Amino acid sequence: MTVLPLDLQILNTLAALLLLLSFAMLSQRRIVSLVNLLALQGAILCIATLLLAWRTGVNHLFVSAFMTLALKVLFLPWLLHRLIRRLGVYWDTESLLNLVGTMLVGVLIVIFSFGLAQPISALASTATRNSIGIAVAVILIAFLTMITRRKAMSQVVGFLSMENGLFFAAMSATNGMPMIVEFGIALDVLVAMLVLGVFFFQIREQFDSLDLKHFESLKEEQ
């Protein structure tokens, strides 16, 4: 068995932890813990970015690591916690499938995305190309988290987790996106979050609840 260099080993471990956290988010029922898991995922992403920046010497990765830290580890979780407090939604119990079923679907998703990422990994020239599969899996599991939840709050957390996955995919395939794209996405996420925060209050005012199944009554009468 060949032994990888230590920094690559750490990167692989961080990738594995990201995948684990995605599953933790998939199974987490409490919205407060969900936000904490999101912050933790951001932190791991930040460490991985720093390590990759140090390893490859690509300087703009330092900037994106800092941006990840400021936005995804500190600001957005703080904003979400504040929203939770002001809206008074601490629970989100109904997921559509049962827990074990969701987990099994998650495992299938991981297998699927590993298969999907294989040709991309074969083309990529970065040292971290093996993690592309994990990044795709993180994106799709975040998607699944959004699908299986009904409350607006946990859907937003799923959306942010998906963005983490995208960032990680770009990082492992091409050592990060161009700086301008990254800035754009960060700004997008930030603005989306602020707008959605306002939206939550509107939704609640309209329907007395953050449950999105009430949206179904918005259909036009036939």
Added chain:
Amino acid sequence: MSELDWLVQLTGIAIALAAAPMFLGWVNQCRAWLQNKSAPHILQPYRGIRKLFHKDALIAENASRLFRLAPYIVFGAMVTAAAIIPSIATRLPFTQAADAIALVGLLATARVFVSLAAMDVGTAFGTLGARREMMIGFLAEPALLVVIFVASLTFTTTALPLIAERLSAQSFSLNPSLAFTAVAFTMVLLAENARIPVDNPATHLELTMIHEALLLEYSARHLALMEWAAALKLFNYACIGFAVFLPWGIATSHAPLNLALAVLLLSVKLLLAGAGLALIETLSAKLRVFRAPEFLATAFLFAVLGLLVRLLLGA
């Protein structure tokens, strides 16, 4: 195989037989300390077993021969398992006779006989315990097998002694897949040995018990054997864990110095594992029986994730 090999093998079995109740006593002692109770003596399990051996056996009128035989079969299976698992040395006659999958089968045999014996007398509690035991077993077994598959994939062998040798020979490297499977294995260990998140070993409360319900009809020497087998089972699981995840210090040759070091390190590992087990049991609350499948599904998920990460990252 020389005489020395057999001698070491017999010593290994003797150590397992002797140390298993003490390991259980150590776990109980640690748990009592952590919970601010006055702890039972570390030798308490031996005293219990000795007391039971001195009593007259009482057997239900409608018990069949299976009921009498089961304790001997279960105890025999556990002793055989203790011989197969490399606890102090890897190059032994028994450890090379069977691989990890056969070992899982051996443990399953013991479980089947315990459950059959519990159903044999026909009391409600026995049947209930047997059903719960089978439910836990059929969920824990796949997780345990996947854990072993990950180790087998990593070290290209299903033989426990070879896994232990190759892992201890390897230079240090971070291994996320083995870390995931270690978590899965710990959860399986808790479930299979009726420890706290799944079953409370210190209670006879009807609604929650699993292990105690199985043994309710046994008395005297049969009960002693069953209790001793349960202690051996815990010891065996700990030793499987050491062989797959922490094999450092295990003797690969039979030089006296190596063997002495192996025994010493085994006792250190057991002390730490026992304390860790007591800590987990103190920190977690007992799950409702119907939540146990979720617990074991999580264990299975960890094991499968370990397998997938292993396949993808090659790490």
